Amino acid sequence: MKIRHVVATAVAAAVATPAVLLAATPAVAEPKPVPVVQAERKPSIAELEKAVAEAKKAYEAAVAAESAARKAADEARSDTAPLAVAAAAARKEAEAAATAKDTADKALADAKAALAALDVNATPEQKTAAEQAVADAEKDVTTTTDAKAAADTKLREADKAVADAKDAADRKLNEATRTKNEALAALQAAEQALADAKEGDTGGGDIFIEEPRLTSEIVDLPSGIIAGTSVEFTLRLTNGTEKTMDDVRGTLRLSATDKSSRNDLHTLLKLQYSTPKHPKWGDTETDVAIGGLGPVKPGGHADIKFRLTVDAKAPAADGVASVTGDFQNNDGSFGGNGRYKDFTFGITPASGKPDTSGTSGTSGTEPQGSKSPQPVNATLAATGSSSVMPQIALAGGFAMVLGAGAVYVARRRGSGA
Known part of the structure; x- marks a missing residue:
């Protein structure tokens, strides 16, 4: 399909668009309304080459941003991540607190059993000692119960912090991947427009x-x-x-x-x-x-x-x-x-x-x-x-089909898409 005036004008307008992508990566830039383009003049080869160069810079930046986001996501899921290390320590504290409480519970049960086992011939001193052992064991149970509750709370908070960090890293990776795909689509459309312009514009129909x-x-x-x-x-x-x-x-x-x-x-x-x-x-x-x-x-x-x-x-x-x-x-x-x-x-x-x-x-x-x-x-x-793909796709009329970041051109002399 020979490039129409409208395609070339839209691609030339895309010169500014990759700069938006560069500034926004790894996050996706907020889309802004782009009016239907009606060509007034045919852009020069130099302008189209500039559009391709800018689109290439945006794509390279998006690839680098995706790589960084992927690395951050891998680190967030690593056992050596600071939050993961803190969660592991909290887990050990919780396990130790649970063990201490079990020991205190058993000590209380033993003290109560010893008090109950005293016979009628037990001296007052023996009875007093047994009662004191029960009281001390009950105090230990209260202390270890509180300590276990605090350790369990600390573990839950640590696990939540790890999960939140992983989710945040995954969201940034998804945004970076989407930005990269959009940048690739813009680059391929700009390259196609430049190639068509170099072949010569013999087509009709300049206006959408x-x-x-x-x-x-x-x-x-x-x-x-x-x-x-x-x-x-x-x-x-x-x-x-x-x-x-x-x-x-x-x-x-x-x-x-x-x-x-x-x-x-x-x-x-x-x-x-x-x-x-x-x-x-x-x-x-x-x-x-x-x-x-x-x-x-x-x-x-x-x-x-x-x-x-x-x-x-x-x-x-x-x-x-x-x-x-x-x-x-x-x-x-x-x-x-x-x-x-x-x-x-x-x-x-x-x-x-x-x-x-x-x-x-x-x-x-x-x-x-x-x-x-x-x-x-x-x-x-x-x-x-995106403010990139609709501008190129619409201006080209029937320019491209997106799928997994790929673009293909339905040429007018072709037989399908």
Whole structure:
């Protein structure tokens, strides 16, 4: 696909974007709205080369940040970590306190038995000594009981500190990995734009056409999902125009957050997809664009099937599936509906009942789609988890498909995605 003015302009605009990634790593930069790009001029080769160089720096920085985060996560899980050492010492103290209490309990029992065993001929001195032994043993029991309770509390706090440190390190690693994948996507898109520009721009259609009549709907997604189970649903793209769209692409973004702490739980969601051209289930990321669905006639639709599996360890959570669609025609024109639609669902722990608090479904586990959800009031490029990928993907019309950090280009002269 020869680069269009809009692609080149968007890639040139990405020169500033890697700097955001560099400044934000290892955390993910807060996404900012990016308007639909309408090209006014063709960027120079030098500008595109600068975009590639900046994207490469961002990617290298993201790789280094991920490596550092991985090392920190490994250290947090090590037995030699300071918190782990403190927890081990607390465990020994708790064990010693438990042993001391057991010894005191036995001493008290023996003292009481000795007092009870005194016969009627025992002297007053013997009786007094036995009673004093019981009193001393009772005092020791009280002391060791308090000491054991304190040691147990200290151990619980130490174990919690270790667990919290591990969780924090894992979250930073996940954020760093996501940033790296986004930086890789931006770099590959910039490199492709530069390569296309060097071939020469002979294509037509410089402006992204916002076409709200290309609708995106989710069918059969339950409003409640139990952790440890899988559900299947469909992303349906319908051509409501009076002209055939030569090829369409659907984009899906899945996310879930813990109800109490609002932690990102996307790593507990596994997604697979299937299309008529590729009916076998294939693994993909929770943020994916799938094209090559072929022509769609007026009033017709194209479907992408998805299988969502929620990890059995998932807590109660709120999930959102955001979808949109775009198209590309053989004459070089391209566009899309320019907006995401949100479909919400609830996640219930494996031992519970489905959470049907999702706002887009009906009730129980009835499929979504019977009610029209509210569209996101933002451009296609302005939504999602990153300010990098939507800018490049949208501006390219049909530029790339993301999966496990990989990008592939659907060339106009090709036969699929």
